Amino acid sequence: MKKIKILSCLTIALSLLYSCNKDSIELEPQTAISSDVIFTDPAFAETYLNKVYSGIPNGFNRGWYMLDAATDDAENSYPWPASNTIFNPSNITAGNSPFNGLWSNSYSQIRRLNNFIVNYDQLEGSEGLVNRLKAEAHFLxxxxxxxxxxxxxxVPIITEPQELDDDLLVSRNSEEETLNFIVEEFDTAISLFQNAESAASTRGGLAAALAMKGRILLYQEKYAESASASKQVIxxxxxxxxxxxxxxxxxxxxPEVIFDVQFKDPDKGHYANLFNTPKSTREISGWGGTGPTQNLVDQYEMQATGLRPEEAGSxxxxxxPYEGRDPRFYAxxxxxxxEWKGFTIEHRPGGGESIATSGDFTRTGYSLKKFIQEDRNHNLISTQHWIYIRLAEVYLNYAEALIESGNNxxxxxxxxxxxxxxxxMPPIALAGQDELRAKLRHERRIELVFEEHRFWDIRRWGIAGDPEVLTIYRVDMDANGDLIDDGKxxxxxxxxxxxxxxxxxxxSEIDKNPNLKPNNPGYD
Structure with missing residues (x-):
């Protein structure tokens, strides 16, 4: 009951935080200032685009779970989030999908962008500033x-502001048509960004447009084009x-971040620290949240040899078991x-942060460290940024595109x-395509862990239904912290x-617009 009350308070606080500090700042120019000014004055135009930036979802605002908890990399310690109740048991329907909000939010923001783009030729100001604002709109x-x-x-491609008297019963475009439109948008942004003033990483830029182009082309198996875009970023x-x-x-x-969303006291924050700090019987206790699996831990190589623990000679x-691993394991x-917040973590049975099967204690015998601000009271609002794309991913996107194309x-x-x-970590050696593919996929898993890549990777690679992905392991140790048998x-x-x-x-969208039928296979 205490946790329910706290959750309610946090929900109200977050609602007030976002409504008072985002909407009042960003919506006021749209309601108090005429549209003529919005689309001529760069300052108001930038504020208009701020609302679109604020709508991009991030891994800290999914509702007390992280998307990796719906992969073989993690298990959430709460029984009720969508990771445990919808994704992992495959209970997804057209009515309950956790991505239903993505559809409505995206088209809401696209409507804003369409309105901006058809009017942005009215913008006044320096060429560099105007080009940046135009480019950001196409990037977004x-x-x-x-x-x-x-x-x-x-999905339906909508490029014009829709009015009530327009035909709103649009049909879906094909995947290829949707991809081509996305590439055109990024290409337009790239062209404009090349003659634009620079901005912070929280806004789109030349590198961000190229990097996102490289990513979506990789996802759609356009390997040569993807490699070219990623190489341009590098x-x-x-x-x-x-x-x-x-x-x-x-x-x-x-210097690594290409595009991110940032948070700052006291106006804008999130609760990633609270929701992911280990549940404990000691004063460091948070709410548990994301627990890395033994599946993931077993993937971390030995630093001295570059081999995984089960490999001969590693x-x-x-x-x-935790000595001499890839340094990214400890981060x-x-x-x-x-060692954490001045305490020695005790995930062993009976320890202060004991592995458990109920309550909010870790289910797997591990807790999340990545992202978490150790020097900050976890009961306070968290302020670490969420990264949408960074240079390390671009290197790995580039490598994967080359491997899959079989060239270079x-x-x-x-x-x-x-x-x-x-x-x-020790370098890998040149090998055949199959071996390099396996090494690349391993490297993505380790380097990009918990950044919402594994969820999409196992789908685009077609391995999400493999037994080794569906079988989730936790550590098996005794009260002294010694592994039992193979430790899992x-x-x-x-x-x-x-x-x-x-x-x-x-x-709800199909009910409003029957032209969206048929739904994706298996959901009719």
Whole structure:
């Protein structure tokens, strides 16, 4: 009952936070100032676009779970979020899909952008400023459509402001048509950004447009075009890998981030620290939240050899299972024996942060460290940024596109090793396409963990229904912290349905517009 009351208070606080500090600032110019001024004065135009930026979903606002908890990388300790009740048991319907809100929100923002784009030739000001605002509008429209495409497949392409007397019963475009439109939008943005003033990472820019173009082309298996776009980002030289991996997720000013959303006291924040800090019997206790799986932990290589623990000659010692691992392990995961907030984490049975099967204690024997602000009281609003795209992903997108096209495998190896070198991990060697594909997929899993990539990767690779993805393991240790047998036991076996490779168009939208039928396969 206490937690329900706290959740209610937090929900009200967040609603007030966003309504008072976002909407009042960003909506006032649209209601108090005439549209003529909005589309001629760059200051008001920028404020207009701010509302569109604020609508982009991020991993900290999904409703007390992170999307990785719907993959083999994590398990949420709460029984009620969508990860546990809808995604993992494959209970998705057109009426309850957690992505239903993405559809309505995206088209709401697209309507704003369409209105802006048909009027933006009225903008006054310097060429660099006007070009930036025009470019941002096309970047954002491409961004929202790219999210729609990867979630629903082909969707209606709407480019004009719709009025009540227009024909609103639009039909779906094909996936290819939707992709082509997205690429056109990013290309328009790229052209404009090349003659525009620069802006912060929280706004679109040349690197962001190229990077997003490279990503969506990769997702749609347009490998040559994807590699070209990602290579252009790398060649720009405007971003660099942060030498400190952990710093990337805590420092708003890291040189690695290409596009992000930032938060600041006291006006704008989230509760990622509270919802992901380990549940404990001690004063460090948070609410548990995201628990990394043993599946994921087993993927972290030994730093000295570059081999996973189960591989012969890796150097892994089951008596000291967490020693000598890839440094990204220590930046991402709290394990039994880790130091945290002045305490030694006790995920062993009976420990202060004990593994459990009920309550909010970790289900897997691990807790999330990546993103979490250790030096901040977790009961306060959190302020770390959410990263939409960063340079390390671009390197890996580039490498994957080269591998899948079967060309320039040596350049793919170089790109992967650039990312591994930052982590002080041994380089991989040139190999055949199949072996490099496996190494690339492993590297994405480790480097981009908990950043909402695995959820989409296992779908586009067609492996989401594989037994090793559906069988979730947790650590098996005794009260002394020693592993029992191989150190892992099955926590759960999840359900998969091939219809879940795409998500259904919301039933409420189909009810309003029958031209959206048929729904995606399996959801009719």
């Amino acid at each position: 429209r491409g961004f929202y459509y790219s999210y729609l495409l990867r979630t629903f497949g082909g 060649d720009l030289g405007t971003h660099s890998l942060d030498p400190d991996y952990q710093n990337v997720f805590l420092d708003d000013n890291t 150097g892994y010692d089951p008596a000291s 991402s995961i709290l394990y039994d024996g880790a 495998l040596d350049l793919a190896v170089q790109a992967i090793n650039t990312v591994r070198d930052r982590a002080n 036991e099955v926590w759960e076996t999840r359900t998969w349905n091939d219809r879940d490779y795409l998500f259904p168009i919301p039933q």
